[in-house]
Amino acid sequence: MCGRYILAQQAKFERAVQLGRVHWEFTARYNVAPSQSVPVVRAAEGMHEGVMMRWGLIPFFAHGVPPKYSTINATIEKLASGPAWRGPWKRGQRCVQLAAGFYEWHLEAAGGKQPYFIDLTDEPVFGFASLWDRSVGADGVAIESCALITLPANELLRDIHNAGAHPGRMPAILAPGQFAAWLDGTPDEARSALAAYPAQRMSAHPVSLRVNSPRNDGPELIAPLQQ
DNA sequence: CCAGACGTTGTT
DNA sequence: GTCTGG
DNA sequence: CCAGACGTTGTT
DNA sequence: GTCTGG
Numbered sequence: 001m002c003g004r005y006i007l008a009q010q011a012k013f014e015r016a017v018q019l020g021r022v023h024w025e026f027t028a029r030y031n032v033a034p035s036q037s038v039p040v041v042r043a044a045e046g047m048h049e050g051v052m053m054r055w056g057l058i059p060f061f062a063h064g065v066p067p068k069y070s071t072i073n074a075t076i077e078k079l080a081s082g083p084a085w086r087g088p089w090k091r092g093q094r095c096v097q098l099a100a101g102f103y104e105w106h107l108e109a110a111g112g113k114q115p116y117f118i119d120l121t122d123e124p125v126f127g128f129a130s131l132w133d134r135s136v137g138a139d140g141v142a143i144e145s146c147a148l149i150t151l152p153a154n155e156l157l158r159d160i161h162n163a164g165a166h167p168g169r170m171p172a173i174l175a176p177g178q179f180a181a182w183l184d185g186t187p188d189e190a191r192s193a194l195a196a197y198p199a200q201r202m203s204a205h206p207v208s209l210r211v212n213s214p215r216n217d218g219p220e221l222i223a224p225l226q227q
Numbered sequence: 228c229c230a231g232a233c234g235t236t237g238t239t
Numbered sequence: 240g241t242c243t244g245g
Numbered sequence: 246c247c248a249g250a251c252g253t254t255g256t257t
Numbered sequence: 258g259t260c261t262g263g
Contacts (some may be wrong), residue, residue, distance in 0.1 A: 001236065003246025033245050034246070059233075061258045068242075069234040072246080083233040083259065105246070107237085113247090150235080162237070169236070212247050214245040 001073060001150045001161075001169035004211065005102035006030045006117075006222065008125055013039065013050075013098050016125040016176050020047025030221040033214035034072040040130060040146055042095040043183045055097070057133050057147035059084045064137025074131055074147045076172065076194055085147070088131040094190055096127035096179050097148055101222060102171065103211055104160050104204075115211050116160050117222045118204045120175070120197070129172035129182050129194055148172070149194060156199035173197040 007013075007029040014022065024039050032038060037052045057071040058064060071084055079089045088094075101119035108114055120126055128148035136142045153161060153170040161168035172194045174182055181193040206225040210216045 001246090003235095005246095031245090035243095035245060059258085061233085067233070069232085070236090070246095071234060073235055075235075078234090085234095087258075103246075115246090147234090213249095214247065 001153075002102055002104070002128070002148060002171040003034055003072060004214075005032050005097075005099045005128075007032060007039065007098065008100040010039070012100075013125055017041060017050075017098070017127075017179065018048065019050050020045075022050035024050045024052045026052070028219075029217060030219055031211055031214060031217045034070075035066070038146070039098050040095040040132065041098065041127065041179065041183065042093075042132065048179070048183060051144070053095070053132055054143060054145035055147075056145060057084060057088070057131065058135040058143060058145045060087060060133055060135050062135055064135045064139075064141065064143050071145075071147050073150045073169075073171075075169075076149055076151045079131070079149070079191075085131060088133045089187075092187070093132045094182055095130045095132045095146055096174060096182060097130045097146060098125065098127050100125055103207070104157065106160050106206075107162050115207050115209065116204045117207045117211075118157070118160070118202060120173070121201050121203050123175050125176060127174045127176070127179060129174055151194060151196060154196040154199040154202075156202050156204060160204055170196060 009028045038055045105113040130146045130148045132146040149172040150169040153168040157170040
């Protein structure tokens with residue numbers, strides 16, 4: 001769940017989120033894929049700082065080598081127990097991956113997959129609740145990376161995904177006003193910030209299959225599909 | 228004891 | 240089929 | 246998440 | 258690094 005999303009302009013994020021300092025530089029993107037460098041916010045020295053990190057968490061014990069298994073999403077149920085997540089969770093390495101919308105693929109009766117673009121009706125900018133870690137390679141170079149948290153889907157995302165017997169998953173979405181609870185709270189407070197965002201405050205529409213290729217980018221990717 | 232995994236989603 | 244790259 | 250590669254020897 | 262499986 002949630003393997004592709006979009007970024008707003010850096011200035012737009014910085015207007016929506018109060019940051020003590022920024023160590024980043026990026027432009028608007030309409031097709032961010034795993035393994036790429038993404039802007040995140042984290043608590044540091046009593047403030048919120050903006051930094052770039054690799055999307056796809058490399059555990060500290062992996063010594064800078066990306067695992068063969070997927071670490072782009074962390075299930076909320078395993079935050080404290082999964083080997084890749086419990087270290088960052090215990091150490092309070094929480095962050096927010098800034099976004100302006102994301103994509104999900106709907107499996108159709110005919111077998112095809114139709115991509116949908118999803119965003120929030122009330123918030124032009126939001127964040128995915130995320131964990132980060134630092135891993136030092138054999139060459140001594142440290143890499144910071146992150147994984148966004150998923151939880152049971154609300155009705156909108158459940159429908160987009162599959163109308164099957166089993167409920168799907170959705171990313172843990174934080175409105176800008178909820179960032180502090182996730183970034184600065186106690187572990188209990190942080191966990192309380194993780195809840196399915198209300199479906200009635202989200203919007204979704206089908207988009208072109210052009211989004212399938214991570215090599216495509218541009219505002220046309222989020223345009224509503226003509227029927 | 229050592230070896231091997233360490234992850235997610237959605238299924239026939 | 241399965242892994243890597245984006 | 247999906248797309249694209251998946252191999253070798255020897256060199257323009 | 259740490260847990261599970263054998």
